[in-house]
Every structure is written in C-alpha cells, then in structure tokens.
Amino acid sequence: MTASALIALAAAIAIALSTVGPGIGQGIAASKAMEAMARQPEMAGTIRTTMILALALMESLTIYGLLISFILIAKM
Amino acid sequence: MTFTTDFSISKPVITIWVITAVLTLLSILATRRLKDVPGPLQNAAEAAVSWLEDFFGGVLGKKNAKRYFPIFGTLFIFIVVSNYSGLLPTAGEAFIIPTSTLSVTAALAVIAFFTTHSIGISRQGPGGYLKSFLKPFAFLLPLTLLDQFVRPFSLALRLYGNIYADERVTAQLREMFPVLLPLVMQTLSLLFCFIQALVFTMLTAVYVHEAIGEDE
Numbered sequence: 001m002t003a004s005a006l007i008a009l010a011a012a013i014a015i016a017l018s019t020v021g022p023g024i025g026q027g028i029a030a031s032k033a034m035e036a037m038a039r040q041p042e043m044a045g046t047i048r049t050t051m052i053l054a055l056a057l058m059e060s061l062t063i064y065g066l067l068i069s070f071i072l073i074a075k076m
Numbered sequence: 077m078t079f080t081t082d083f084s085i086s087k088p089v090i091t092i093w094v095i096t097a098v099l100t101l102l103s104i105l106a107t108r109r110l111k112d113v114p115g116p117l118q119n120a121a122e123a124a125v126s127w128l129e130d131f132f133g134g135v136l137g138k139k140n141a142k143r144y145f146p147i148f149g150t151l152f153i154f155i156v157v158s159n160y161s162g163l164l165p166t167a168g169e170a171f172i173i174p175t176s177t178l179s180v181t182a183a184l185a186v187i188a189f190f191t192t193h194s195i196g197i198s199r200q201g202p203g204g205y206l207k208s209f210l211k212p213f214a215f216l217l218p219l220t221l222l223d224q225f226v227r228p229f230s231l232a233l234r235l236y237g238n239i240y241a242d243e244r245v246t247a248q249l250r251e252m253f254p255v256l257l258p259l260v261m262q263t264l265s266l267l268f269c270f271i272q273a274l275v276f277t278m279l280t281a282v283y284v285h286e287a288i289g290e291d292e
Contacts, residue, residue: 046134056275060230063237070244 004076011072018065022058029054087172088180095157095174128152135281140288147191151184152277159239159269163262168243176239178232185232188280196287208289227283231276238272 033051037044106121114122132141132148141148155175162173174180196205209220242265249257 049134052271053275053278056234056271060234060237063234063241066241067233067237070241 007072007076011069011076014065014072015062015069018062022062025058026055029058088174088177091161091171092158092174092180094171095154095161099153099157124153125149131278132281135278136285136288140285144195144284147187148277148281151188151280152273155184155235155273155276156270159273162239162243162246162269163265168247173239173243175235176243178236181232181236181239182228184235184276185228188231188276188283189228191280192283192287195284196289199288199290205287205289208287211289227279231279235272235276238268242268 029051033047036047040047102117103121106117110118128149129141129145132145135141136144158173158175158180161167161171162176167173168176175184193205196208199205200208209224210217212220242261246258246261246265249261
C-alpha cells in the first residue's frame with residue numbers, strides 16, 4: 001500500500017473511532033440531565049447549563065481526533 | 077512545531093486589532109452619558125454585564141466574581157466576538173479568524189494559566205498554594221501536577237479545534253454546493269461559537285475557584 005493510502009486510512013479511522021466514546025458519554029449525560037429536569041423543573045436552568053458544560057468537555061475529545069485527521073490529510 | 081523569529085505582522089494580528097478597536101468604540105459609546113433610564117446601547121451593555129456577573133457568581137460566588145470580573149469578562153467577550161467573526165463574509169480569505177489559529181488560542185490559554193496560578197498565590201500565599209496541591213491525597217501529587225500542566229493544552233486545543241473545524245467544514249461545503257449547504261453549517265456555528273466561548277471562560281473560572289480554595 002502506498003504511503004498516501006495509509007495516511008488516508010489513518011485519517012478516516014482517527015475520526016471514526018473518536019466519535020464512539022464521546023457519543024455514548026454525551027447520551028448518558030443528556031439522559032440523566034433530562035431525568036433530573038423532569039424531577040425538579042425549577043432547577044432546569046442550572047441543570048441545563050451544567051449539561052452544556054459537560055457536553056462541551058466530551059465534545060473536545062472528538063475534536064482532538066478531528067484535528068489529527070486534518071493534520072494527516074494535509075500530509076497526504 | 078517550528079519556532080520562528082518572524083515578528084512581522086500576520087493576518088490574525090490585524091483582525092485582533094480590528095476587534096479591539098470595535099469593542100473599545102462600542103464601550104465608549106455605551107458609557108458616554110450614563111442615564112438612569114438607559115438608551116438601547118447602554119441597555120444592551122448593562123444586560124450583558126449583569127448576565128456575566130450572574131454567570132460567574134454561580135461558579136465563584138458573588139464576591140470573587142465581582143473582584144475578578146475584568147479578566148473573565150474580557151476573555152468571554154473577546155472569544156465570543158472573535159468566534160462570531162467567522163460568520164462575516166470573506167472570513168478565512170480576506171481576514172483570518174483569530175481563534176481559528178493555534179497561536180491565538182494558545183496565547184489565551186497561557187493567559188488563563190498564569191491567571192489561575194497568580195490568583196492562587198495571591199490568595200493563599202506561595203507556600204499555602206503549593207501545599208494545596210497535596211489536598212485530596214498526597215500520593216496523587218504527580219497526577220495533580222500533570223493535570224495542572226495539561227489544562228492549558230486542552231483549553232487551547234478545544235477552542236482551536238472547534239473554530240478551525242467549523243471554518244474548514246464550511247469551506248468544504250461551499251465547494252460542494254455554493255450557498256445553501258454552508259448556510260446549514262453556519263446556523264450550527266451560531267450555537268457552537270457561543271458555547272465554546274462559554275466553556276473556555278467557565279473552565280477558567282472553575283480553575284480559579286479551585287486555586288482560591290476557600291471552603292464555603
């Protein structure tokens with residue numbers, strides 16, 4: 001396999017695998033947040049803000065993978 | 077990563093100057109003649125400041141939020157304006173979005189890093205601050221130090237990755253289908269730009285809260 005093909009494959013695998021973990025984690029966080037909001041509607045604002053913060057932290061793990069993909073594609 | 081001694085003025089620097097000039101002008105116009113019944117610009121400025129104070133009061137407590145409001149407010153307003161500048165026409169070509177370059181986000185992360193540690197040292201004294209790293213468990217010291225070291229990297233990379241990726245995806249979509257597809261991505265960008273600015277500043281506020289280390 002040529003180097004270019006390997007780099008393309010690596011870039012695809014990097015981003016594909018980076019989305020699995022954070023996707024599951026964000027689903028769990030969002031579902032717990034929705035349960036909490038249903039239980040205590042008056043706290044909905046605080047819960048929503050905390051949920052957004054947690055989602056952004058998990059999102060950053062996917063973004064790291066996307067960055068590696070971009071760097072690899074530039075070297076292709 | 078190559079280090080260069082090239083100090084010529086690069087495109088992101090010019091954009092930062094323009095952002096600074098615009099924000100300064102808006103601030104002067106909003107506070108020129110403060111009235112009890114405010115006009116629209118003063119009203120908007122007051123709403124923004126009071127929202128930010130409430131937000132940081134939730135993280136730091138009201139007294140600390142008021143005391144350290146300048147740094148957090150500046151970080152947030154600068155990052156939000158810089159992120160949204162990506163929605164202006166010719167973004168990425170005629171001018172480069174500052175926070176889409178690793179240099180600018182790394183600089184912001186370095187600012188956040190020195191802010192947290194200098195606030196920690198000024199509040200707890202140098203010895204007390206160093207001892208606070210032993211807080212949860214003393215044998216976790218290497219892990220705690222590593223965590224402190226990694227924080228600016230993650231702050232910088234998170235902001236850089238999000239904004240740069242938004243811009244790249246918009247550019248690719250524009251090559252595929254000129255007006256409508258980038259519009260979809262830019263609508264998503266409306267939300268993400270704000271969230272990323274919020275997350276950067278909120279994390280800095282949380283780190284400062286830890287560095288102050290007061291038990292409440």
